[in-house]
Amino acid sequence: MTNVSHSRMLRILAVILAFMLLSAACSGGDDDSTVAADDDAMAAADDDTAAAADDDAMAAADDDTMADPVVLDVLAEAGDEATLELATAQFTEMYPHVSFNITLRAFDDYMQIAPGILSSDDPPDVAHGNQGYTIDGLLVQGGLILPLDDYAEQYGWVEAFGDGTLDQYRFTEDGTDFGNGVLWGINGVAEFVGVYYNKEKLGALGGLPSTFEEFDGLLAAAKDAGEVPIQLGNAEGWPALHVYGMVEAAYRPAAEIRDWVFGEPGATVVTDTERQAAAKFEEWRDNGYFPEGVNGIAYDDSVANFIAGEGVFMIAGNWNTATLDEGMGANAGYFAMPVGPSGIVGGTAALALPWHITTSAEDPDLAAEFINLLVSEEFADDLASVGRVAARSSDTEIEGLLAEVTAGAAAVIADEGVTLYADWATPTMFDTLTAKTQELLGGQIDGEQFLNDVQADWDAANG
């Protein structure tokens, strides 16, 4: 009776609901319109106009060198806010006619929207990218960024950083072969994974390890003493990857690992040395060297736990230095993973997100000049002052934890032990690795299976 018409209404309701769901789920595909709107909103919401105001004041005071005023549009990941504040101030001192319009976005957001903004009608002059296929490869394929080889020669970047170090910013012209060909970006900040330690706790166990074997011994001693040997939170999946990367570099030559990341033909992680590394990692898991429930602990919480005194070591990226310095003061120490069977000091490490010049930049030479300031030896001191580690040697007298972190990076660079980030290897590798490290730590798979699964992803993309 009436229920029939009632149910018809319900049916229409159901269809509408489904339509709304799908349009919500798929609106991400409609990049052009959504991203353009975002862009405007960002420009409006941008509160980083303080630098621009300063510039005006300076420009007025320095009339004699006045050229036509130029505004450099910079789109950057939010972690570089302090760095950019220093750099833009210095640059406008040198070039008073230049002012900056800076837009910042947090990392996850940034990686989602940056390609869309760079391909929009109103792209910035200078922008961050990200190493690997999903961002840099895309920007090259789309013809959105300029090659930097000429600038690299002009400013001497290759000699300063070492040829191999800059390979992470290279792609062939068609954007399909990572690690080879044209240089598209550069950054002077070193983002290295290393070993933080609690000085008090390590002091009670023994001295600083000089080999990987000694480090392994200290873990056992820490466990025996009732401590958590390695603080780790792997809810996100990637933190354990950084730990594994250090074990990997202890056993396997760094050059082989880099070849694998760059997709060189025939590269594989299923090798004898890699098996030894995976077996060692498994042993650490089985010995209980990681906190209980490691897959359920968030990364930030694990850092907080380490600061609170839980854990003798924490294997993590050097971007934690400022946090640990503030939280632990003189009790926090850092060293690069000591040399293992591979014979060199190595580990998961790379330079920071590349700075790119967009193809629509109004004055590419000026943009290059600004990027050169960011990666210059002189600016290395300033990087240290905002807690960043410069990949270029600096004469600054750094003190405390940052000095140890800088020394650690230097040790890896000296041995050419940089192994890059494994998740750059294929577009899907990040997801594969995060899931597989959790399964490995959770005991769902063993080291051999871990290597096979990871290689399967690599083979699918490079085979």
Add this chain to the structure above:
Amino acid sequence: MEPSGPGDRSPRGRANRPPRADRAAPRGPAGRVQPVAYLYLLPAFAFFAVFAVAPLVHAFKLSFYEWNGITDQSWVGLDNYVTVFTDPKVRAALWNSVILIVFYAVLPISVALAVVGLMARVRIRGRTAFRAVLFVPTILPLTVVAVAWRWVYAPDGPLNFGLDLIGLDFVSRAWLGDFTFALPSMGMVGTWVTFGLVFVLFAAGVQKIPPELYESARLDGAGIIREFFAVTLPELRGEITVAMILTVTAALRNFDLVFVMTRGGPGTNTEVPSMFIYRSVFQIREIGLGAAIGVILMLELLAVNLAVLWYRRRGDLSA
């Protein structure tokens, strides 16, 4: 909600109302819909077309292309669909979303029915306040809910603290990092969120059931269980259908909770289809693949909801 004073309870409100279709459209002398009537639909339809139909059609089209969002699109036919159906990870995610239906729909509806059945007999003091509190999870943003529950489930969070306190320390664990308990733990949050809505829906429905029905059931000697199955349950069929549609949809489209609480982990244990859409579009930038998963998810949703409605309608006709 409609006010339901004792006055409008006695006649069977719903049954005696004129059929809605008669009131909805103005009719001409011949009893046919006048063309001008469609004009009134135009504004709403335009809105619907621009914001729902157009993106849907666009997404459907994209699902047949390979596209990274920047360079040219290239037609690949059904390749994206083949990829989806041959990827065991996507199949596992679809299966997870079916399991979540138990937590989002079946569990809250069963519990709410039981409570409502009880309420038909037992007068509960402060019922309005009770209902308001239960409804709160429904109006909270899901990201807020997810952050709060991530804290509750944390290894040193309140849940484990409580378990340790009452001597159940062998039960406590890192709930969201546990390969056995991560999915059920997240499912329970879904139950918590949808229960309030379902309960309020049923409680309102029960108030509209004429008391005479209960009276005659009791005169015939029905106990509380019999009364529930003979009166409450059949009279709530409409509400149950609405509840099913809303909660099943919530279960299948679940993204917020997974994204904030586990990102699909540990391993791939809490992967759901919408996470794959997100990854395909924003991380690996295979927009066609994301669109294909979106289309399949929509069809899954449509199929489940149509099944619910079909079952409902069949029940009506036979009743």
